Amino acid sequence: MATERTPFLNVRSEIGRLKAVMLHRPGRELERITPQYLHELLFDDIPWLKKMREEHDGFANALRMKGCTVYYYEEMLADILNDEHVKVQLVTEVLEKCNIAHPDLEGLIRDFLLQKNSQEIAEILIAGLHKKDFPDIEREKRLVDYIKEEYPFYINPLPNLYFTRDPGAVIGNGLCVNAMNTHARDRETMILKYIYDYHPTFRKDLSPLWYSYDRKYSLEGGDILVLSERVIAVGCSERTSARGIEDLAMNLFRGDEKIKEVIAVQIPFTRAYMHLDTVFTMVDYDKFTIYPGVEDKVRVFRLTEGKTCPKVTPMENFQGALKEVLGLPAIQFIQSGGGDEVTAAREQWNDSTNTLAIAPGVVVTYNRNEASNATLRKHGIEVVEIEGSELVRGRGGPRCMSMPLARETI
Numbered sequence: 001m002a003t004e005r006t007p008f009l010n011v012r013s014e015i016g017r018l019k020a021v022m023l024h025r026p027g028r029e030l031e032r033i034t035p036q037y038l039h040e041l042l043f044d045d046i047p048w049l050k051k052m053r054e055e056h057d058g059f060a061n062a063l064r065m066k067g068c069t070v071y072y073y074e075e076m077l078a079d080i081l082n083d084e085h086v087k088v089q090l091v092t093e094v095l096e097k098c099n100i101a102h103p104d105l106e107g108l109i110r111d112f113l114l115q116k117n118s119q120e121i122a123e124i125l126i127a128g129l130h131k132k133d134f135p136d137i138e139r140e141k142r143l144v145d146y147i148k149e150e151y152p153f154y155i156n157p158l159p160n161l162y163f164t165r166d167p168g169a170v171i172g173n174g175l176c177v178n179a180m181n182t183h184a185r186d187r188e189t190m191i192l193k194y195i196y197d198y199h200p201t202f203r204k205d206l207s208p209l210w211y212s213y214d215r216k217y218s219l220e221g222g223d224i225l226v227l228s229e230r231v232i233a234v235g236c237s238e239r240t241s242a243r244g245i246e247d248l249a250m251n252l253f254r255g256d257e258k259i260k261e262v263i264a265v266q267i268p269f270t271r272a273y274m275h276l277d278t279v280f281t282m283v284d285y286d287k288f289t290i291y292p293g294v295e296d297k298v299r300v301f302r303l304t305e306g307k308t309c310p311k312v313t314p315m316e317n318f319q320g321a322l323k324e325v326l327g328l329p330a331i332q333f334i335q336s337g338g339g340d341e342v343t344a345a346r347e348q349w350n351d352s353t354n355t356l357a358i359a360p361g362v363v364v365t366y367n368r369n370e371a372s373n374a375t376l377r378k379h380g381i382e383v384v385e386i387e388g389s390e391l392v393r394g395r396g397g398p399r400c401m402s403m404p405l406a407r408e409t410i
């Protein structure tokens, strides 16, 4: 039987009909956030898991109704853990990064985990291992056993994993496994790299790796926008470093014959707009939605192939730059918030500009952002609304919650 030579991963735009996506259904990791660790875990509030899951299922169903296949991170992780070699290697690498103080404990936890089945291990690698969930196995007392340490976990939970956008990004037929800016999200990318390496769906043999999580310079998926088959935009932000953008650009220029330009978009470095997609997303061939408070603060640079590093050219303004790189006579910026400053700021905080395009001119958004949704519709965009009262507490919208694996080429 001949093996199929078509790569599964294929994203050549932001708006081509979405065929396959990776999501993570919120799990017990969300119930491990306490007020004390909110900041460190990149949350602003304590979410209610039951409701969050209902909302997330609503999101997944909305995508399925539009013909998109949904893959779940946790299921793919459990699949690869069925291989004994992968299981040992991944569990070992996770524990090495956990800084467990007692010298015998790392080995004991490793044995404890390896006895479990793949689903159970997958759950612990995502939800974390609370100290009280580990049996008190007889071991020699060391100083650390006498010291009362507050931190409650041996393996920290990954509450941000439902924002699957950030740890990885498919560009063309390849995958970027990102280098996260915060320690709280590191393991999300490590696991994604294992899924890429070992899950047959990813067809690693046909899909190059553009970036890897062990690189020094941070790069996060919320900053990466695939504008067309020849141009991508990357936000230079609180989370994504200038050097990360340059390194990615060089890898793309060398490895993908279609990508010719990377547009670096510098946005203000602040929590309210941690990634480019929190203030700006593409909704149609020539339409973008943007948070009005940010437009004049953006700076744009064009990166093209150079000998050892990309050639950098400053560009005049954001709209003009997009028009030029997309080769369009005009483009439209749809201002979120319906023209009112206060509403725009409130809705931006709740991810009004974080739309997920599922086809040209069709986007998924939270229903709570009424003014921004109405404005999109006024501009001819079809808006598919989902509930997001609990999902929004992690500071992300439909785009953040999805990692497109395959889109129809437009």
Ligand SMILES: NC(=[NH2+])NCCC[C@H](N)C(=O)O
Binding pocket: 041, 042, 043, 160, 163, 165, 166, 221, 222, 223, 274, 275, 277, 278, 354, 394, 395, 396, 397, 399, 400
């Ligand atoms: N693509 C995005 N805008 N993702 C939002 C991620 C939110 C998450 N709490 C974080 O701070 O990392």
